[in-house]
Amino acid sequence: MKLVPLMRSAALVTAVALLPVTTAGMAQVDGRAAPQFGKLYAVYQRIKANYVDTVDDEKLVRGAIDGMLASLDPHSAYLDGGDLQRLETMIGGNYQGLGLSVTMDDQAVKVISPFRGSPAEKAGVKAGDFITHLDGKLIFGQSLDEAVSKMRGPAGTTIRLTIFRPGRDEPFDVTVTRGVIELEPVTSKLEAGKIGVIAVNEFSRDVGADVKSAVQTLRRQAGGALGGLVLDLRSNPGGSLDEAVALSDLFLDSGQIVSQRGRIKRENIYYDAEKVYPGDVAKGVPLVVLIDAGSASASEIVAGALQDHHRALVMGERSFGKGSVQTLLPLTRDSALKLTTARYFTPSGRSVQEGGIEPDITVPQLSDPDRAKRAKLRYRESDLRGHLVNEVDLDDKQLEFDKGTDPRFSETPEELKAKGIEDYQLHYALQTLRRGAAAAPAPVAKRK
Template identity: 75%
Template sequence: MKFAALMRSAALVTAVALIPATTATMAQVDGRAGPEFAKLFAVFQRVKASYVEPVEDDVLIRGAIDGMLAALDPHSAYLDGGDLQRLETMIDGNYSGLGLSVVMEDGAVKVVSPFRGSPADNAGIKAGDFITHLDGTLIYGGSLDDAVAQMRGPSGTSIRLTIFRPGRDEPLEVEVTRGVIELEPVTHELGAGNIGVITVNEFSADVGADVFSAWQDIRKEAAGRVNGLVLDLRNNPGGSLDESVALADLFLTEGRIVSQRGRARGETILYDAETHYRGDMAEGVPVIVLINAGSASASEIVAGALQDHRRALVMGERSFGKGSVQSLLPLGPDAALKLTTARYFTPSGKSVQEGGIKPDIAVPQISDPDFALRQKYQTRESDLRGHLINEIGIKDEEMESDSIADPRFQLTADELKDQGVEDFQLHYAMETLRRTTASTVALRPAKR
């Protein structure tokens, strides 16, 4: 794979500072590590000599690398071959498949999120589902590359997925017809009452520019009279740090957007709003940012910045809680190391690691019939094995302190469907913008 393609691949990993790995840096090894390397080599030799079947060197070396990185945190990884190709394909789009973002978790293929409007989304596959069988064949314990390769295929062909959904007693059998997946990082619409909605599905290249273009289209359609804007970041797993800064900058005139702090030289960086850029593109327009447990990394940077500057009201559910930055370190022409190199902090100095972004107004997605079960078994950063610990040690029960039933959120999914409401969180955000004043929803920027 060309180095340029490797650079493009960075847009879909959860961060983005690209740091060249020099030969001198790679060669530096603490002298005290000598005995540990001796242990590793001794195990390698013993396995080669005594394992029940012959083992290729590359299998053992790759296993050692994967084990080394797995001991660090859930986000550091060695990428080569199919991993990099998959990232590049997702950046370029135009592939035939189901439209799923998946990860391997403890040997199981877990759905991070279905792309909106994709065959998987239309078939009802949800974030947090576990795929156990493909066309009746067990895939648990296999490789993620093999599972992804099986799910892809010519448009119009079908595949049967067996789904384990946490909270349900029986597995689900879902037949999905593959389609051509064209990734749309940014979509927009103008709703009743001249309320605009901009949905950001991922932070890939040019998202900041795409959101600005979407805003111009909304203004044109509304004849310049936009009464409110919903920025929907739900189920957005993140991506480019630079693009999250560019997006937040569209709504801020001054001040800190995010700070990045790491151990290595050059890893502590401050990102501020550029007052000479565009200023607040939606000045005077009330803004609501929608987040949920699937909003991670770059999404949390944007939500945290607009919340801390009191430019937008954050609504929905507590976000995923991924407050770390991964750098993509090239290791030759067709391999790279995705390594956690820093933590990031919101303008007020808060780390979102583990705790996530807490919405100003908690709004449950009660239009989802599985909402209660999904909440019970929801996975966030703090649930991942080996995750980085928040420096202030917040416990989950302290973050989820409000357990009082809210009378506004007591309707069932069927009752909402009868009212024509398929997405309650979005519906509630738009109704809030229609019924309140700009000063109530879009507070004035805090003086710093």
């Protein structure tokens, strides 16, 4: 998945430990001690000696590395040069390009979601679209990083995307003008009833501090007292683990926020409240967290922590289900391994891998005229080839629940538009807070 990943940097000692493996060279592999490496070297020799064209060593080694990582899960990858620089730029919170969160699905580039207000969103690119060509050139079968690097470019330049959209008979072209993607990770506004709405669009640096500032600003605008808060994490693909912890800590007085558990002891880490921000910045104001199928990784940490501590009512649709942690393991000055090293768990011990966060109140986005069609095409972590399997056996019917029709919600987009409702999920959250119905949800153990 090409998005700001849930990850942390590895300690320098880890990098030093890996370097001898990368510099020892194929010729030094002892086939008797490691038959698998002997087999790999034998294949390398046959290719070098017999392939129809001369093959560059770098190409073969890179192919072997990419193949090993592709056999693990969709989120592990080898990064070098521009790929590594692009990742660091994304974490920094701005870049020049289209503003898309994409993943690789069976060698095809698939859109998870366009960022809000991005050039891609304005051009009409939708979640679930497949991008097959860039400026008329086929990108099927290329690596995700290669495709993303071609979509990036100076602001003001254009690129033609050929899109296949499930449900349409023919592919079509969309021309997008690249822009400076100032992701503006946090935006806020005050709604009627002195209810603050804070949208967190991605977890880049200082998101925790930005949300704290937004709460304080909203409180001043409300005359000193807020009637409620909506924390909107919809279509937020994730980001820094530290910022997810900081954001959760803002609204919690005490207790665990998240834990991560891996095969190696040093990957078992527990994150508690009150480590970054003391007390509840909202001072107990009723809180609703909005999530949807595009809410992933860091977004799920926040939603899960606030849900388990009964600090917020989680509303919307089941989240993406990315419950794994990627660690950046430096190899050389300009290369690194992005490797899945742990799973994370909510305070009650739930893993969101595959299953995601189930909202306390499921609310469809009725204001979307293509909602029914989009629901059938919606996909999550559990749909990705080679995804990590949850240790708890999940019921497929439960995972597909939100693709059905909920009889409680029958209004059409046209009816909502006539009432001036453009975002039904947000409208429902605001109405819930205005009615004073955002009481503590049922304990996690009672949820089905």
